[in-house]
Amino acid sequence: MSIESTPQTKKGWRGWLGERFPIDVKVYEELAKEPIPKHMERWWFALGGTPLLLFAIQAITGILLTWYYVPRPDVAYESVQRITTQIPYGWWVRGIHQWGSQLMIITVVLHMLRTFTTGAYRRPRELNWMIGTGLLVITLSFAFTGYALVNDQLSYWATTVGTNMFAEIPIVGPIILQMIRGGMVVTADTMTRLYPLHIGALPTIIVTFIVLHVILIRFLGVTDLDKRERERLARAGKSAPANGKHEREASHFPFFPDHMMTELVIGMGVLIILVNLTILFPPTLGPHANPAETPSHIxxxxxxxxxxxxxxxxxxxxxxxxxxxxxxxxxxxxxxxxxxxxxxxxxxxxxxxxxxxxxxxxxxxxxxxxxxx
Amino acid sequence: MSLNLKALVVIVLAILLLATFTVVAYVEGAQKRVGAPPPAVASAEAQQCIDCHTNRTPGMVSQWRESLHAEKGVDCLSCHKVAKDDFDYFQCPGASIPIASHPTPKDCKECHEKAVVEFSRSKHAGLNAQKFATSPDRLVFEPTISTQHGCQQCHNIGHVWPDQSVGECDACHAKHTFSLQVARNPQTCGECHLGPDHSHIEQWVESKHGNVFMSNPDNYKKLGYRAKDYVGKPAPVPAPTCTTCHMDATVTLPATHDVGERLAWESQSPWSVRTTEAWGGGLSWQQKRDNMENTCSQCHAPNFYQRYLLSGDVASLQYNEIFREGRRWLGEMNKAGLIGTAGVKDSLGAFQAFGYDEAPEEQIYHFWHHQGRLYRQGALMMAADYTQWHGIWEVQRSLVEIIRSASEAGLPEAKAWMKSDNPSKYMLYPLLDVPGTAWGIDTIAFRKSPEYTTRILMNRDGNADYWEKVKGNVEAAYKNNLLSAKQWEMWQKMYANRDKELGNAYPLSPEIQKAMDGEKRDNAAATNQAVEFKVPNGSVWSAIWDALKPK
Structure with a gap:
């Protein structure tokens, strides 16, 4: 008997969906309600979701910016100018994208600092730490390639100086530099290299890394600091405090909705900061890039x-x-x-x-x- | 924090976020849309024109929308209003109101009186009334329909209207944006001031001024500034364009639409002539020069620009002596019956007396109308290549061509000149000169070289009384009011100090010795590699010639 002729076992939309996407909803519920260690209630430990939120915002605003941005050096600057001064809400979308990138870097660094100082990278989470360092590098690459696209004086010269470093890599450096710039200096061809990196390659890589990062967190769970403390006390020949601290039952709470709510509070806070930054410090644009005129401060x-x-x-x-x-x-x-x-x-x-x-x-x-x- | 409290915080933050979004919307509403159509202000009557012309001539309307006129409520009928007996009365078939089909300076004057008054007395306005109207090259040498699209199209800036007003404001202030950026763009002047007879835009491009300006494309955008925002302040343009020196205000000099107010020379004329009070607001040529120096002083030290201008002035005076010599040869040929005249006389004797048919006549036309102008204007506008190769080289070549024609026709003096081997023979005219330059003392350029001084008597080192003779000529020019007292004083100081000014008082730099040695080696290499180098097999022609050669 083929699956097509089997009568639908459950009624309603759950039945309809369950047949076509045959994973029990309960699995999701269990996944969502997975107990996580009590220490995660502390704000300091709930920073990991923020870069993800900011990445989503970057993706949305980035797509909006591509509607008007033209990656050709003769018109790139003008298109950014148009976005900033003429397109309705263009200044705001660009502002969100610009400030979002800075907040993303800050939150990634804060998240890593927490992970580092609490030793959360220790066995068996070494690989996830390495994926995390990869995410930092990708985030910085996003920032560098994105900054280059504005094509004003500072952006042009920052790109020149930034790419200069590749030349110092032994043996292959000059070749890499040539490949990145598409010439001896930053030119039209540099932009057509950096743009697909910024909107194509880097997003693909970062999404892959984020997925791996999250899967590993779910597989390995977050570090149980209380358990670690219990073990430490045991090694030292001491017993756990009588008040039940560090006991597993007392020291866990469900991911959803409890932890989700913490993330939501932080996320909302970050959004408010982000929007206010764009209002107080809207994006600006320096003079047009001019290879013949080196600014006094690069x-x-x-x-x-x-x-x-x-x-x-x-x-x-x-x-x-x-x-x-x-x-x-x-x-x-x-x-x-x-x-x-x-x-x-x-x-x-x-x-x-x-x-x-x-x-x-x-x-x-x-x-x-x-x-x- | 309990779950409920967190939920509450989320709700509060969400409300706060929404509130922030309203601020975003407010800021968006208050944004000034740069480059987007400004809120155009038009009367109800003009709105009729706009409604219809938005479809019929959309470019015209959108240009106007971009203009400052639109922003300030200067609408179609502000300029196109008309009286029943106006020459350009036109009843628009699609509207209830008649309009003037061709606004003239009279209409512009209603708001821009100063500009129109200044323009009306300027040489631009006089362009149609001047000799141009009766110029033989236009009158006898070319068909009128052709010159109507040629010379007249540019000279049209001095259009004389039936309503008695003079000028074509939109020659520079292109309609209907009337953009200041366009008006100040060197390319606007370059629409007419280009080509073989007055390569002004090319000379500006060649100059340091042009280079510095064009090196930053953003500078073009800076040209759209409004003069009234910069009264008593430096103009916001980092390097000069045409208008910066010839029209725009400086910190102390007001802007002008009379382009002659800063010009001390007539250098488009067959002769270099100091401008008279007839042009440039009744100012003397010295006052006009003071005005120009005022613009120079915005960026340069007086010692530089005064020396530069003195040098350019003397170069212009030198031209007159060369042209005088050219004319003399044509006169001699005419007297000897070797060339005719086209029957048109001209007091300046520039060309009209001789016509265009014979080679020397054509030559002397190029001499002054093309080459002589480029030489003089290049010397005053920092355009070295125009002074040199398009200028003095061609002027000299024309002079030689004229004498060659005279020699071929059998004029004895010309034949003798052609025969002479004296390398000094090219200095056919009295010399004027300046002992020194604006750009510093050069210890090598005029260094005495036995190779030349023994053979050539024409140059500065060639004969003992060179500077004495030059001084006499320059002094005569000063006494004829062709140089100012200030200039003559400067010249005399340079003369007294000429040993240093010309670099003779200083030892040669060892670096230069190296370069001179290098040149000797180059010459030896050229001799070896080319001059004395022979391939073993001769040419095809040499074989043919061997066969043809009379035995």
């Missing part, structure tokens, strides 16, 4: 300041080598951390290091900011 966007300042401190190749080593350590940190723990028994290096890197980056940003004035 600077990237503020989130690249730590890297920018770092590179100014050392000879370029040394600085880039340092950056490369730093990036490799960053990606492979879960393994380095495990190694340190095995050797020294110290499990708190991440806390100190996370603090140090965060403060360092902040100081570098301020340094660069004031050095420019």
């Amino acid at each position: 600077k990237p966007e503020w989130y690249f300041y730590p890297v920018f300042r770092w590179l100014k401190l050392f000879p370029l190749q040394l600085g880039l080598a340092g950056l490369g080593i730093g990036a490799a350590c960053f990606v492979l940190w879960p393994f380095i951390d495990a190694f340190i723990e095995k050797r020294t028994g110290n499990r708190d290096v991440n806390v100190y290091l996370g603090f140090l890197v965060a403060v360092g980056a902040f100081v570098f940003i301020l340094w660069e900011l004031f050095a420019l004035q």
